[in-house]
């Protein structure tokens with residue numbers, strides 16, 4: 001099934017000059033995610049399974065930025081019927097691919113007691129009205145961020161059918177630490193999402209330490225590399241930071 005999805009995704013890589021940048025965005029996103037997936041599978045196959053594993057699949061965000069106009073062509077100008085037919089399902093297909101990728105990773109943990117968190121720090125929607133992106137026009141961004149993300153939790157100690165309101169991306173790290181019985185840093189911005197846990201786990205006292213940051217790690221000068229500047233500009237252009 002995953003191979004069929006790979007084949008389907010490759011069908012979209014038809015060279016079309018007016019779409020070159022959008023397709024280039026797709027190729028970079030997909031190859032990066034594929035690299036992360038393959039590297040993860042290699043690490044897990046070699047074993048032993050790590051106590052903690054985090055995998056970032058950013059491609060879902062890249063494709064929503066690039067392909068939203070083909071999914072909802074009625075909201076944008078200049079999208080041809082042919083383009084909508086060719087690329088209208090890229091976002092949906094990408095999520096299916098990402099879902100299969102998560103399944104491949106989890107298959108290594110079958111039969112083990114593990115907590116799985118699927119987390120997105122934001123949602124997505126058409127880049128129109130108040131959500132229009134005015135950063136470089138040539139990027140042709142037709143999808144933009146929405147405030148609400150997702151948090152899905154599954155594993156021993158997770159309350160079936162439970163939900164949590166007003167969770168923040170900052171809550172993820174304290175929640176994982178508390179789940180693992182590790183101390184939560186008092187300088188962390190988030191809090192433990194006890195609502196996700198079964199009562200016995202929710203009632204377990206949470207240990208705290210002042211901080212995980214060591215003074216020796218904090219740079220004392222004002223030297224900042226060009227890479228940092230570029231990374232900051234990218235985050236700023238996408239609305240992550242002010």
Ligand SMILES: [Zn+2]
Pocket residue numbers: 061062065145238
């Ligand atoms: Zn984004």
